[in-house]
Amino acid sequence: MPMAVGVIETLGFPSVLAAADAMVKAGEVTIVYYGQAESARLLVAVRGHIAEVKRAVEAGIAAGEQVKLGAVITYYIVPNPPKNVETILPIHFTEESEPFRMS
Structure with a gap:
């Protein structure tokens, strides 16, 4: 499945x-x-299958906006980021995140 x-x-x-x-x-x-x-x-970044990321970001936006004196400034979803973007930007799975990786 696409990530x-x-x-x-x-x-x-x-x-x-x-x-x-x-x-x-x-x-x-x-x-x-x-x-x-x-x-x-x-900011916080998550990885997963496209449908799961969409559902997760929607829930994150709703939760972040409910915090008193807090606010969601912006959000973005990138389906299938290319390897060169994944290698340069801090959006790849790391040794720390690997044990929690979902499929």
Whole structure:
């Protein structure tokens, strides 16, 4: 099955935590990256099958927007990212994420 990457950027840690939690509970996805974009903006990236990533990102957006004083700034889903993008950007499975990889 084709793989995808989904990214959500939030304002504040509570929003990114709620989004990440909702994403892994809503779909068979693996968190492959978490980091600070700038200032109080944080992002989390997940990988999985396209349908699972779409479902997970939708749940993450809803959860991140429910956090008081937090906000979802932006999100994006990339179906079938090419190998050169996967190699350069931090969206690939790593040794840390591999034990949690969904199929």
